Amino acid sequence: MDYSKEPHGVFFLIDNKSFYASVEATMRGLNPLKELLVVMSEADNTNGGLVLATSPMAKKIFHLQANVSRQRNLPQDPRLIVVPPRMNLYIKRNLQINNIFREFAAECDVWPYSIDESIIDMTKSWRLFGDSPRAVARLIQKTVRHRLGLYTTVGIGDNPVQAKIALDIYAKHDPELLGEIHYETVPEKIWTIANMTDVWSIAKRTEKRLNRLGIHNMRELALTNPFYLKQELGLIGEQIFAIAWGIDRTRLADNIAPKSHSIGNSQVLPRDYFDKNEIETVIKEMGQQVASRLRHHHKQTSCLYLSVTYAYAARVEGERGGFSVAGNLNYTDNDQEISELLTYLFESQWQGQPVRNLAVYSSKLISKTAQQLDFFTPVKQQCQEEDKLAIIDEIRSRYGFQSLVYANSLLKGGTAIHRATLVGGHNGGNAYE
């Protein structure tokens, strides 16, 4: 493989070791790597408790490998500290960590990827801070540890995908929490990965399809004809072939840049819902929440998507366990218009099955520059409606969502009030210390 024309840079992929659990440990004056601690959400719909994060030592001692597990899987051991999540605090820490990264690279070269991972393009700046990329990575780790008490894990690569694999496969098990992959070390570092599903973008289904083609590891993948892979797996085939060779031609500015394609919410209901009115109450609430988020981002949507999953008891083998439908409408961020279309979509498909899971997404978004008036409603009325929603948003941002709810949320089945203070479905806690 000739790598000479491939982009060569210095990329760091940094994540926080057991992020939520580590933050909680530091808040208690404990060492994140030594304590036995789990963060467990006990929201209504978690069915007894959902473990969101497990400290490294708890994973080791109690063999808790899976990231997400249930309360029933937890050992009854007095040494184990179980704490509720504080999502707002984790968001705040994430911002602080990224601000530290911005001391080591330009603003435009730091790309937050998730609540506990960021990609940093260090190509232009690493020489300012040390003799080798590895030394600079150590310095960043020490800085974060010193200021916030948190341990970070760093994958280093000549491009983002090498850094990502270095992080996932090597850094997490390295005593210094560092991993490196470069073009020259691809056969040694990537082809030897025992389990293909450990590689980013390959999960169970893709592994199965590869197995059917006689491919059982990364080396075999790398040595397969790429045209054959493309023919059998489509674009995914090309992509994972490139990954097997450590090749990544994406330019972060084009690909990672936040370009919001959709805004939506989903929830598992706290119990099975049988009644049409109850289900529609929640659908309307979710529509209002999506509308409110659209307004907050100054966006409007022209396409709504509703997904309904039936209660387990209503599933029939061989039949679909729910439905999803999409519908178009004129660009809007209006509660009423959004709720109406969602209700219509629901009624167009629902045939009385009990429901357990609902999702509402808005897509085909545009930035809102001015209010779009329609031809059929008096202008004054449209402006008043707009003003009313702005006031609702203002009151809610000052006094909380539950300070002002539609009467339907007080009806049986509504979940909005209960969920109002949750962040990502979990307890927000308080960001202030």
Added chain:
DNA sequence: TCTGGGGTCCTAGGACCC
């Protein structure tokens, strides 16, 4: 996994157009 939540991207097949 008898159910967490918020996303992105890809694709097969149908509708529609010229």
Added chain:
DNA sequence: TCTGGGGTCCTAGGACCC
């Protein structure tokens, strides 16, 4: 109106990630 064909857009579903 017992077979055109190519292109584009849309929908619904699948797969994956953190």
